[in-house]
Amino acid sequence: MSPQSPPARHEQAAPSTPTARDGAPASPLRFGYGTNGLADLRLDDALGLLADLGYDGVGLTLDHMHLDPLAPELAARTRRLAHRLDELGLGVTVETGARYVLDPRRKHGPSLLDPDPGDRARRTDLLLRAVRVAADLGAHAVHCFSGITPPGTDEETAWKRLAESLAPVLEAAAGSGVPLAVEPEPGHLLADLDGFHRLRHTLGDPEHLGLTLDIGHCQCLEPLPPADCVRAAAPWLRHVQIEDMRRGVHEHLPFGDGEIDFPPVLDALAATGYQGLTVVELPRHSHAGPHFAERSLPFLRRAATATSRTTRSGEPSDTPGREPHP
Template identity: 85%
Template sequence: MTLRLGYGTNGLTDLRLDDALGLLADLGYDGVGLTLDHMHLDPLAPDLAERTRRVARRLSGLGLGVAVETGARYVLDPRRKHGPSLLDPDPEARAARTGLLVRAVEVAAGLGAHAVHCFSGVTPPDTSTDTAWQRLTGALTPVLDAAAREGVPLAIEPEPGHLLGTLAGFHHLRTLLGDPEPLGLTLDIGHCQCLEPEPPADCVKQAAPWLRHVQIEDMRRGVHEHLPFGDGEIDFPPVLEALAATGYAGLTVVELPRHSHAGPELARASIDFLRRAAPGVTGGDAPC
């Protein structure tokens, strides 16, 4: 099976969305990880439905697939990074994040996306672990209902430092929720290198039944810093071959959210690197 490669718009924030999509198509990417944010399909815009239709037409015209990502730093609160979260002590604040994710599911359905990505958030101070998990399950329930209704899986990402920070945490959440069909996993390959006990290729094999979205970048053990390929420690050929062997049909999206200043060049270098790393599973040569 050939992997479908994408690039995240959170690494192209200096480009207009139309320009970013055109760039990725020209470079030979199969799709895009579209982060809903003020500069790229603002999820709080009053004309979101019409904007979504325009983006859907643009994606179709370029032949690009899409996954919807929800990691915008300040889309809900201009003063708190990723705030409020699904773990916020204030029920109304948690509801705001839940509402954003429900809207993301609806946007994803309008775009024909293969998944909606999300994460748990950091456990607030003076909050017990049990309380944090209770908040998370309660806040996700309406999102999972929307995902079931729209036919778009919700793919939660283990994020270093978050309540749900590892693959073990994902399985704990599945158990707490009763293993709902719409709940899947976003596997970030760099995060596997950062903190999982098994090598990234083994993490891919273990996660295979629940894979709904994949993010990829280089990283070093114990340091949560998204790095361009070749700047970290990951041996990529076994990882890419393991991904292809799972039969995963969604996008494998390069995630370099702190590198927008060099986004176009890194988008080109990234697809070239991945094609060289595993030419049998990453779509062959770059276009002329």
């Protein structure tokens, strides 16, 4: 299985006139929704909802309410989940951004950068578990992030810890055939595309190190427009997260509530040949998760099938994929 190919068990012969799973016009892109935005639903209910709405897959965040990676009988629970995904025809990527799965008092703690080697090892162990789960599910990637540089830690030490902590995870990913997709996260040590390339070069450009590109993060802090970020990231792209966002504000917003012009972004993404999932990332909207899941897919399909008229000067495209702001 190539790093960008969806799991073989979900492949279907292409119809003569492409349509989405619910009969709507299809784009080359495959859309999913993250379970971190459906945290108030049981996992089976969340999967059923996404299948009924016509999503192609799910971004599965390993957490205490959704395939707890630390609870007993993980392998058996993963096998049951793989069967359920097959029944529903859903692809999957495995995400590791649960806030308190390792430490009930420290958000995203411990990290790969912590001063205590034992704490770093706990995060590495979570990622190793995620790789095994991803392999058993036929996932197209395992997502991770660096973490925030701890107080009193110099930058060189932080990068050294990150590289060392990820080394066994990359070895496991290579053995399983599932790429590790590191996400640049605003405020973290690895915050942007330049940071990804620094890590990649430090590790010797390993084949199974890829990139999770969050489209909102591109709008938030990258110097290039989001569509240009997609093109620049294309050779390493293994997972995509998507939501609206405003420049300079790291807040995941429903589509139409931010500043992103989506048709050019999705045009660029389709042109790369990316075959993994493009997953809606709205973790702070779980209180209304079914509503936003229902609203998001039609928006993305309109944007993906619209003809972009973005000019080189950056004028927004006048297409149905762009919702007006109040």
